[in-house]
Each structure stands twice: as C-alpha cells, then as structure tokens.
Amino acid sequence: MVSTYLDYSRITRDLRSSLNRVAQQPQIAREAQYYRENIDRVKTVDAFLDDYRLYSYAMKAHGLEDMTYAKAFMRKVLESDLKDDNSFANRLTDERYRNFAQAFNFSSATAVAQTSAQQDALIGLYNDRINDLDTVMRQEMAYFGAAMDLVTDVDQFLGNEKLRSFAFTVFGLNPKTFSYTEVRNALTSDPATLTANQTAAKTRLTEASKQLTDLGARDTALAQIVSLTAQLAAAPDADKPAIQTKIDEQNAIVTDLDARLPPRDQAPALKTQLSLEVNTLARQISSLDIYIQLASTFNFNADGSVPAGEKAISDEKKALLNEAYVFLRPGVTPSGAARLTGAGALLNKEYYEQKIGSITKVSDLIADNRLLNYIITAFGLPSATTMPSTVENILTSDINDPESYVNKYGGEYNAAYKKMLAAFNLQTDGTLPAGKTAQDADQMKTTSDGYMVRYNDKSDAEDEALVKRFKLLIGTMKSVDELLANNDMKKFMLRAFGLDNEDLSSRTLKRILTSDLNDPRSYANTLRDERYVKLVKAFNFNPDGTLGAPKLAQSEADIMNTAKAYVIAKSRFGTDEEKKVAKVKAQEEAKYYTAEIEKIETLDAFLANRRLVDFVLVGSGIDPGTVKTEYLKDMFTSNLDDPKSFINTDPNGLKYRGIVASFNFDTDGKIVRGEAGQIQTRRGLITTVDLYLNQSLEESEGADNGGVRLALYFKRKAPEINTAYDILAETALFQVIKTAYSMPEGLQNAKIEAQAAYIERVVNIKDLQDPGKLEKLLQRFTALYDVENNTDVSPGLAILSGSGGGGVSAETLLSLSQLRAGGR
Structure with a gap:
C-alpha cells in the first residue's frame, strides 16, 4: 500500500484537480446536478425534508450523514433563528448544526417591502429634504430677485420655468394646467380692465344662478301639483279643501314663473346650458382674482415689454412676493399645513x-x-x-x-x-x-x-409621528397596491424624493415601483429622472407588485454570517482580556459593515471601499495586505460554474469561492436580486456543493487509508479551530494531534483540562491558521501514521466511518460536552 504521506501529498499537491476528479464521477455528478436543478424549487422545510435526494445530499455535505434519519430534530435546526442566541441550533454544542441551518433561509422571510437600511435611507431623505427647505427657498428667492431684474418682456418671464414656478406658487396657479395665453393677456392688461371684466362676470353669474334657481323652483312646484292632485283624489271630503288650497298656491307659483321663464319644453336644455355657464363663470371669476393680482404685481406694457427705465417688478413688490412665497411654498407638514421654515x-x-x-x-x-x-x-x-x-x-x-x-x-x-x-x-x-x-x-x-x-416644534412632532407610523406600517405591506392605497405612506415617500408636486397617479407610481432597473427599457429608466430611480431602489417589489427579495450586495443572512466570521477571526486568540477588548472593537466594526454593505449597489462600489473589502477578507482568514483590488475584481467577475473561469483555475481560487458566492454580483458587477422565497442563497448552494465534493473526496481517498481521510479532514476543519477544546470535541481532529505528537495513551483517560493543557503545550493553535505550518503538522502526522498503524483496517478509517472503539473515552467526551455547553 502506498504510504499515507505520499497519498496525502499527491492529493493536496493539486487539490483542485483532485476535487474535479471526484466531481466527474457519474454518481456524484448526477447528485450534484439534481441538487442544483431542484433546490430552488423548494419553498418549505417540509418539501425539503420530503425530497430525500436533496435532503441527504445536504446532510452529507455538512458531515451529518448519520443524522439523516432524525427529520424532526433537523426540522428544529432548520427553523432556528440564528440571530437569536437561544434558538435551537445556537444552543447545540456541535457547530455543524448551526452551519447547516446557516446554509438555508427557512427561518427568515426574504421578501420584504424595505430592509432596515432602505427604511433608514428613506427616512433620512425625508428629514434632509425638510432640513434643506430653508436653504432651497433662500436660493429660489435670490434667483427670482436677480433674474427678474434682467427680464425685458413678458415672454422672457413666462418662458423661464424657475421664475414662472416661483410666481405661480405665490398666486396659486397650477404650472401644469395653466393657459399661457390667458396668463400673458393678464400680465399685459390694465388691472382696472380685468376688474371690470370680473364685475361683469359676477353680474352675469348672479343672473344665470337666479334663472337656474327659478327653473328648479318651477319643476319643484309642478311636481308638488302632481303629488297633491293624487292626494286630493284619494282624500276624505273633509281634507279636500286644505289640499286644494295647497294646489292653488303651487299653481300661483307656476303661473308667476311661467311669465318670467322660457316655455317649459325648453327648460331641460336651458338648465344644462345655464349649469355649464355658471361653472364657467365661477372658474373665470376665480381666475380673474389671480389675474388682477398678477397685473397689479408685475409691470408689463400692452405689447409685453417692460416700460423704459423700469423693472418688470419693483423691489417693494418683490419683497412682498418673497414673504408670500415663504409662507406658501410647497413644503407642507404631515397634516397638510404650510410648513414654517x-x-x-x-x-x-x-x-x-x-x-x-x-x-x-x-x-x-x-x-x-x-x-x-x-x-x-x-x-x-x-x-x-x-x-x-x-x-x-x-x-x-x-x-x-x-x-x-x-x-x-x-x-x-x-x-x-x-x-x-x-x-x-x-x-x-x-x-x-x-x-x-x-x-x-x-x-x-x-x-x-x-x-x-x-x-417648528409642532411640525417636528408631526414628522416624528409620521416616521413612527411609516416604520410601523411598512412591515405590514404585502404589495405595492397596499402601499399606494395608504395616502400617508404615499405622501411620505413622495416628499422624501421631492416628488410630492408631480401629480403622479397610483397607476404611474406602480409602474415606477415595479420597474427593473437593470433593464434600460424599464419604465423608471425611460423617465430619465434620477429621483425615480432612487424611489425604485428604496423598495423591493416584483414586476407583478408583490414583495420581492431585497436587492442587496449580500443577503441579510450572509451579512450576518460575514460579520460573525470577522468577530471570531479578530477575537479568537490571546489572553482573555485581549480577546475581550478585541471582540468589542470587532463588534463595532461589524456594525459599520452591516450598515454600509446594504448601501452598496455595484461591485466597483464595494471594491472601492477597502474597509469593507478588508472586513470580508479577514473574516475569511485571508491577509488583506496580500490581496490587490484588481485580483479581487477578477475573482468576483468569474463564473463560479465555469471550470475555465479565473476563480476556478487560479491556484488560490478555492479560498475565494465562498467569498464570491456570498455576494449577489453578476459577472458585470451588478446586483442580481434573488427570487422571493428562495430557501438557499448562492453562497449556501456553492458551500453545500463544495462541501459535498470535499466529503466525497475524503471518503473515496480514505476508503483504503484512513490516515489520508483524517489528514484531509483536519486540513479542511483547521480554520475553524480556536482552542484545544475544539480539537478534543472531535475524535477525528484529536486522532491527528495524538498521532502527530505521540500523545501517551494513558492521557486519554485523564481529566479534560489535562488533555487540553497537553495539546496547548505541543501545538500553538494559532499556527493552524498558517497554511505553511499546518502543512508541516499534517506531513508529520502522515509520516507517523503508517508507523503507528500496521493493521488492515486503520483506526482513522474506523473513526470517520463511525465504527470501532478507538479515540477519546465516553467519559472524556461527556466532560467536554458539559464544559462547552457551560461556556456558551
């Protein structure tokens, strides 16, 4: 039999090729293909557990093959909320269960109208807009004052949208529906003429209204006569005189009105005509109120020019307009009142x-x-x-x-x-x-x-209440229709993006909010207004208006996992006090990462923030100082499924597969939104498939030589080892150390503390994070393994296959379990 050392060296010299060989084995390739093709179809824990091929594949990948039968137990693992330290998976001492739950999303709802970062950003925009109102207003007043001094004719004024908008705000004119001709005529008219026109209109309105009232009164009287006549026919003789008197009274009214009104057969058409005229006159009178004010405020000749030696508006009138603008400018409070700046x-x-x-x-x-x-x-x-x-x-x-x-x-x-x-x-x-x-x-x-x-105390209180209401309600929204049906919510988001004066219908807003920003032809993109793009980014709606998964650089689960990995990496070694201090600092950095990563929208933006990049690298056990940004970009823009891509051919690519898979960037560096209800992220899928290959490699190569399997397993698990107790907790890891350092047999029955002290004397746990030092340890192990094991079936194979009695005693394992459980 080839020595353990030579076998191990052959496999690890080019670990990628070894894994590829395993991946090409028909049975393993079929299982991997089935898993990839079907895992996205699973939406519930029951569906996952009921598909034995999927379930057993994942269990083997995470080293839990022997627990495949325990579906009820695994259901509790999968449904654990990993953010809760007291959840079932977090309370188990065996990290494999937590890692298994971490690979799936059964415990969290990925479809949400807004993430906390999106919500904070929207509220921040709203507050910024309120805070900026005064600055913007002063800028607009300054522009109006300076630009109006340069106006030489009425068309120059009306053709300048900023000047026109300023004036229209003060005088209550709608900038989208105003009549250019009417406003121009008003500005070039004598206020006295406009006043006379208004007086004539009011007179005619009074006449038309009176005639309309008389026509209605005649119709009412005629209806009364018909009703009373019917009553007269059916009434007792004693009541008939009184009824007849009422009929006579109504006939007198009709006679009087007939004398003053057109014939009755012309009444319906006349009433319609008069109603239209009354409405038109009312609008005309209202418009004339505004036009009279305009003509009295501005200074234009009948031909539209500004009188020689004068300004289009005097400084005195300008000051009055400024004051009116301050109190009338759009910038309303949540209650709808004008906001005082x-x-x-x-x-x-x-x-x-x-x-x-x-x-x-x-x-x-x-x-x-x-x-x-x-x-x-x-x-x-x-x-x-x-x-x-x-x-x-x-x-x-x-x-x-x-x-x-x-x-x-x-x-x-x-x-x-x-x-x-x-x-x-x-x-x-x-x-x-x-x-x-x-x-x-x-x-x-x-x-x-x-x-x-x-x-501004009242406005601030209203804003605070509105924000509180928004936070409360946004979590209950199940569709874009629900959001748009709530006027408070709709007004809040429109104000935040400066869209509250755009007269956007709910139908238009729905088209905007359900746009795919990655599609240049989507509705929001065709509007060519950055405000609409920002509005879409603030929510997570699918094209059909239902809730979608947040469009994040990392899923919320992966953000949490990345943050945890960083905290562990920064606080795993040193004295208790050093680890405590390091953990506090690491947790502060994790808060920064958690907040900032949700704001990242492209790969370039992520790579440009070296603080975020270094955070991810440290959490993955990679020295940031050895990694250049361009190298990382090559990794991130690789196709994980293409064996010829950079990440799958570079000698160090295996270390980056998990990192790249934990982000949602496509090969162009854009964020791809995951499917709502997807129970496994890309990272979870890649991790599961890669773990399965590693397990299969260890299993197949260790079929004849358990020492090879032990060495490969130790190499894979070494990055997770933080203390001597982690080694003692797993028989396979302990077997490697025991063999490599010829641990006395009698020490296996000693107290757990004594065993841990021995391991700490012979092994510097921190060295296991150094690839070179780890490799030397495993070379030592594989060299000594053959010396110590001259049997047909090695103890290493027995340990990893679950048979045999070698290893740590049951009493020791029990002590260790109690120690770890008490230390969590």
Missing part, C-alpha cells in the same frame, strides 16, 4: 418686533392673529386650545393676587403662563402704565428667543 420664522420675528412697540392695550395684541400666534408659540402653549381670551386673562393677571387667573389656572402650563405675564407690562385693565411700552428690550428678547426655539 427658518426664513418664515425670521419674517414673523421681524413683524412682531416692528409691531409690538405700537401695542397700547391687550385687545390690540390679541386682535392681531400673527402677534397672538407668535406669543403663544414663544411660551410653549398649545396652539389648538389656547384661545385669545386665555392670553388676555394671563396678561391682565396680578401676580401678587393668589386668586388671579395666572395663579389659579393653567395646570401643567402654569409656569408658562407666569413667564408670559412677566414678559409684558400690561396692567390688570389691559392698558399700559404711563411711559411704558408693552415690552422692554429684555422682554422682547425673551419672547423672540422662545419663538425661534419653538416655532
């Missing part, structure tokens, strides 16, 4: 400080709503329930009188009542003392400071 608050402050000096009695103060609302806000009183009379009672209280209003009322707002009273100098009769003003400089400052702090 910093610019608006400053205008209110300026108005207050200009007006308060002229106030001489409390009635003047509360009669001005702008002043009243200012002080109510400044002192933090509830605007909805604080009446003018409340403010009057506060400001006319005597602070020294225990029975006065400010000392008896207010409840939780009593302190605010007293602060408001202290900020004014009014007497109990509501007037000012001689020589006093309503507020001195310090009192005015107190009031204004309070206002500037509190002016």
Whole structure:
C-alpha cells in the first residue's frame, strides 16, 4: 500500500484537480446536478425534508450523514433563528448544526417591502429634504430677485420655468394646467380692465344662478301639483279643501314663473346650458382674482415689454412676493399645513418686533392673529386650545393676587403662563402704565428667543409621528397596491424624493415601483429622472407588485454570517482580556459593515471601499495586505460554474469561492436580486456543493487509508479551530494531534483540562491558521501514521466511518460536552 504521506501529498499537491476528479464521477455528478436543478424549487422545510435526494445530499455535505434519519430534530435546526442566541441550533454544542441551518433561509422571510437600511435611507431623505427647505427657498428667492431684474418682456418671464414656478406658487396657479395665453393677456392688461371684466362676470353669474334657481323652483312646484292632485283624489271630503288650497298656491307659483321663464319644453336644455355657464363663470371669476393680482404685481406694457427705465417688478413688490412665497411654498407638514421654515420664522420675528412697540392695550395684541400666534408659540402653549381670551386673562393677571387667573389656572402650563405675564407690562385693565411700552428690550428678547426655539416644534412632532407610523406600517405591506392605497405612506415617500408636486397617479407610481432597473427599457429608466430611480431602489417589489427579495450586495443572512466570521477571526486568540477588548472593537466594526454593505449597489462600489473589502477578507482568514483590488475584481467577475473561469483555475481560487458566492454580483458587477422565497442563497448552494465534493473526496481517498481521510479532514476543519477544546470535541481532529505528537495513551483517560493543557503545550493553535505550518503538522502526522498503524483496517478509517472503539473515552467526551455547553 502506498504510504499515507505520499497519498496525502499527491492529493493536496493539486487539490483542485483532485476535487474535479471526484466531481466527474457519474454518481456524484448526477447528485450534484439534481441538487442544483431542484433546490430552488423548494419553498418549505417540509418539501425539503420530503425530497430525500436533496435532503441527504445536504446532510452529507455538512458531515451529518448519520443524522439523516432524525427529520424532526433537523426540522428544529432548520427553523432556528440564528440571530437569536437561544434558538435551537445556537444552543447545540456541535457547530455543524448551526452551519447547516446557516446554509438555508427557512427561518427568515426574504421578501420584504424595505430592509432596515432602505427604511433608514428613506427616512433620512425625508428629514434632509425638510432640513434643506430653508436653504432651497433662500436660493429660489435670490434667483427670482436677480433674474427678474434682467427680464425685458413678458415672454422672457413666462418662458423661464424657475421664475414662472416661483410666481405661480405665490398666486396659486397650477404650472401644469395653466393657459399661457390667458396668463400673458393678464400680465399685459390694465388691472382696472380685468376688474371690470370680473364685475361683469359676477353680474352675469348672479343672473344665470337666479334663472337656474327659478327653473328648479318651477319643476319643484309642478311636481308638488302632481303629488297633491293624487292626494286630493284619494282624500276624505273633509281634507279636500286644505289640499286644494295647497294646489292653488303651487299653481300661483307656476303661473308667476311661467311669465318670467322660457316655455317649459325648453327648460331641460336651458338648465344644462345655464349649469355649464355658471361653472364657467365661477372658474373665470376665480381666475380673474389671480389675474388682477398678477397685473397689479408685475409691470408689463400692452405689447409685453417692460416700460423704459423700469423693472418688470419693483423691489417693494418683490419683497412682498418673497414673504408670500415663504409662507406658501410647497413644503407642507404631515397634516397638510404650510410648513414654517427658518426664513418664515425670521419674517414673523421681524413683524412682531416692528409691531409690538405700537401695542397700547391687550385687545390690540390679541386682535392681531400673527402677534397672538407668535406669543403663544414663544411660551410653549398649545396652539389648538389656547384661545385669545386665555392670553388676555394671563396678561391682565396680578401676580401678587393668589386668586388671579395666572395663579389659579393653567395646570401643567402654569409656569408658562407666569413667564408670559412677566414678559409684558400690561396692567390688570389691559392698558399700559404711563411711559411704558408693552415690552422692554429684555422682554422682547425673551419672547423672540422662545419663538425661534419653538416655532417648528409642532411640525417636528408631526414628522416624528409620521416616521413612527411609516416604520410601523411598512412591515405590514404585502404589495405595492397596499402601499399606494395608504395616502400617508404615499405622501411620505413622495416628499422624501421631492416628488410630492408631480401629480403622479397610483397607476404611474406602480409602474415606477415595479420597474427593473437593470433593464434600460424599464419604465423608471425611460423617465430619465434620477429621483425615480432612487424611489425604485428604496423598495423591493416584483414586476407583478408583490414583495420581492431585497436587492442587496449580500443577503441579510450572509451579512450576518460575514460579520460573525470577522468577530471570531479578530477575537479568537490571546489572553482573555485581549480577546475581550478585541471582540468589542470587532463588534463595532461589524456594525459599520452591516450598515454600509446594504448601501452598496455595484461591485466597483464595494471594491472601492477597502474597509469593507478588508472586513470580508479577514473574516475569511485571508491577509488583506496580500490581496490587490484588481485580483479581487477578477475573482468576483468569474463564473463560479465555469471550470475555465479565473476563480476556478487560479491556484488560490478555492479560498475565494465562498467569498464570491456570498455576494449577489453578476459577472458585470451588478446586483442580481434573488427570487422571493428562495430557501438557499448562492453562497449556501456553492458551500453545500463544495462541501459535498470535499466529503466525497475524503471518503473515496480514505476508503483504503484512513490516515489520508483524517489528514484531509483536519486540513479542511483547521480554520475553524480556536482552542484545544475544539480539537478534543472531535475524535477525528484529536486522532491527528495524538498521532502527530505521540500523545501517551494513558492521557486519554485523564481529566479534560489535562488533555487540553497537553495539546496547548505541543501545538500553538494559532499556527493552524498558517497554511505553511499546518502543512508541516499534517506531513508529520502522515509520516507517523503508517508507523503507528500496521493493521488492515486503520483506526482513522474506523473513526470517520463511525465504527470501532478507538479515540477519546465516553467519559472524556461527556466532560467536554458539559464544559462547552457551560461556556456558551
């Protein structure tokens, strides 16, 4: 028989070729093909467990062949939530079960309207847009002021969309439905002429409305006559006189109306005509209100030109427009009211400080709503329930009188009542003392400071409530139709992307949200507006409107697994204190990775963030300093299923298959969305197939020589070994160390701590992560294996095949199991 050392060296000299040889064996190739072709069809644990070929293939791949019969047990493993430390799989001391559950997605719903990252991004956009309103508004006002000074004719003004939009916002004109001709005519008309036209329209509206009312009254009277006549015929003689009187009254009404109205046969057509005319006149009058304001604000001649030596709008009118724009600009609160920005608050402050000096009695103060609302806000009183009379009672209280209003009322707002009273100098009769003003400089400052702090409290509270409601409801959405049917949700997302003024129908929004952004011909892409692309990216809807899997660079399960691998890699060695410190730092880095990887949209974006790349490499046991970005790109753009691709021909490609498979990039570097309900990610599939090949290689090569199988198994499991107890926990791993270092037989029956101490003396566990040092250990093992085992059936083969009695004693294994269980 060829020596164990030579057999092992032959196999590992080109491990890829050895694995390819196994993969080409008919039985293994058939099973792999069946697994690849059918695993995506499985949607439930029951379907998986019922397909013996799939189930047994996966069990063998993960080294759990001997547990294939235990379906009830494995169901609990597969249904475990790996994010929960107390879940069934996480409580088992054998990591194989956790790894098995990790290869599937049965415990998590991959179809979700938004991931936490998408939700945070959307809410962030909403908040940013609110925060930017003031800046944007100031920019628009500055542009309007400067650009209007350059306007020389009306068409130049109306042809500039930004100028037109600014003015239309103030005057309430719809920029999408306005009549260019009507607006131009208004701007070049004399306001007096427009006023006269409006007066004529109002007169005609009154006449038409009166005639329409009379026609209706005649119809009502005629109907009454018919009804009363029927009653008269059926009524007792005693009641007939009263009914006849009513009929006579209705006949008199009809006679009077007939004299003033067109013949009855013309009434239906006339009513239709009048109804149309009334509606048209009402719209015309409303438009004329706007047109009169336009003509009065802007300065254009009848031919559309700006008068010589003048501007299209005076500085005074410009200032008035700016103020109106601040209070009217689209930027509404969740309740639908106009949102007050910093610019608006400053205008209110300026108005207050200009007006308060002229106030001489409390009635003047509360009669001005702008002043009243200012002080109510400044002192933090509830605007909805604080009446003018409340403010009057506060400001006319005597602070020294225990029975006065400010000392008896207010409840939780009593302190605010007293602060408001202290900020004014009014007497109990509501007037000012001689020589006093309503507020001195310090009192005015107190009031204004309070206002500037509190002016947006209500809007902020509404925003906070809206965000909270959005977070609560988005998790309940099962389709795009449900999302669009909820007006609050729809308004929230549209505001976030600056689309709230685009008049988008639900049908159009559905077409946008169900677009495939990888298809340049999809609806969202054809709109050529980045806002729509961002909107699509914020949600996960399939083309039919149902929930889809998140379009992430990594699935949520793979993100969690990558993060865990990194934390383990960074905190696996050192003293207890060193490991504790390292673990805390690693967990912080894992938070960064978890948050940032969900924002990655392309392979190039991922590779450009070396912090993310290094995180993945460290978690996979690869030194980032030895890996160049271009090399990684070649790996990621390889076809994992093509034996001739770079990743499958490069000498180190085997180390990168799991990494590449854990990401959802296609060969072009774009993210490919997984199928909703898919129970195994690409990483899970590749890992399962690769593990199956490794198991098959170890099994076939070790059929005649158990030492080869032991060495191959140890080589595969070495990256997962963190302590001496991990070696003691698996008989096969322990057999390699025992043989390689000629461990005394008597030590097998010693206490578990003594055995661990021995292993730690002869093996530096950290060296097992070094490929060169690991290879030397396995060369030592394979050389000594033949010396120690001169039997036809080696102990190594017996261990891995589950037969024979060699290895760690049952008592030792029991002690180890209890030790590991207690340490979790």
